[in-house]
Amino acid sequence: MQRITITLPEELCTELDAFVQTRRYDTRSEAMRDLLRTALRVTAEAEPEGEAMGVLSYVYDHHLRDLASRLMDHHHAHHALTVTTSHVHLDHDTCLETVILRGPVRDLRTHADGILGQRGVMHGNLFLIPVESQDHGHGLAHHTHLHVKESF
Incomplete structure (x- = not known):
C-alpha cells in the first residue's frame, strides 16, 4: 500500500x-x-455516444494566478462546441460561469474535464442532454432542428 x-x-x-x-x-x-x-x-462507466447539448457550470477563484487566462485559453481551443457563456461575479474572489455546449458527447466531456480539472476551480458539473439533428422544411425553407432524445 x-x-x-x-x-x-x-x-x-x-x-x-x-x-x-x-x-x-x-x-x-x-x-x-x-x-x-x-x-x-x-x-x-461507458461514455454515451452521439450528439448532446451540455450545460457546464463551475465556480472558480479569479484571483488565482493565471487561472482566468488558462480557462479562457481552454474555451478558445474548443470554441466550436460553445453556444453561449454566462459569467457572474459571486463575491470579491469567486466567479460562476455557465457554458451551453453542443457537440459529440466525447468532445463535450473532454472540454469539461479540461475546465473542471484546473487548480482553483472549486465546484463544477457537466449536465448532458441527448439530442439528434433532424432536417425540417417549410416549402423551400429547409433547416435543421435538434430533437431531444429520451436517452443516449
Whole structure:
C-alpha cells in the first residue's frame, strides 16, 4: 500500500469527518478509499455516444494566478462546441460561469474535464442532454432542428 498526502480546505475536511462518523468508518483513509473507488467506477462507466447539448457550470477563484487566462485559453481551443457563456461575479474572489455546449458527447466531456480539472476551480458539473439533428422544411425553407432524445 502507498501513502499519499492531500491538502483539504477546512470546510471539506469537516464534511469528510462528518461522513466518516455518519458512515462509521474507523479512519479517514478508509472513507477516502471508498469515495475514490466510487468516483473511479462512475468515471469508468461507458461514455454515451452521439450528439448532446451540455450545460457546464463551475465556480472558480479569479484571483488565482493565471487561472482566468488558462480557462479562457481552454474555451478558445474548443470554441466550436460553445453556444453561449454566462459569467457572474459571486463575491470579491469567486466567479460562476455557465457554458451551453453542443457537440459529440466525447468532445463535450473532454472540454469539461479540461475546465473542471484546473487548480482553483472549486465546484463544477457537466449536465448532458441527448439530442439528434433532424432536417425540417417549410416549402423551400429547409433547416435543421435538434430533437431531444429520451436517452443516449
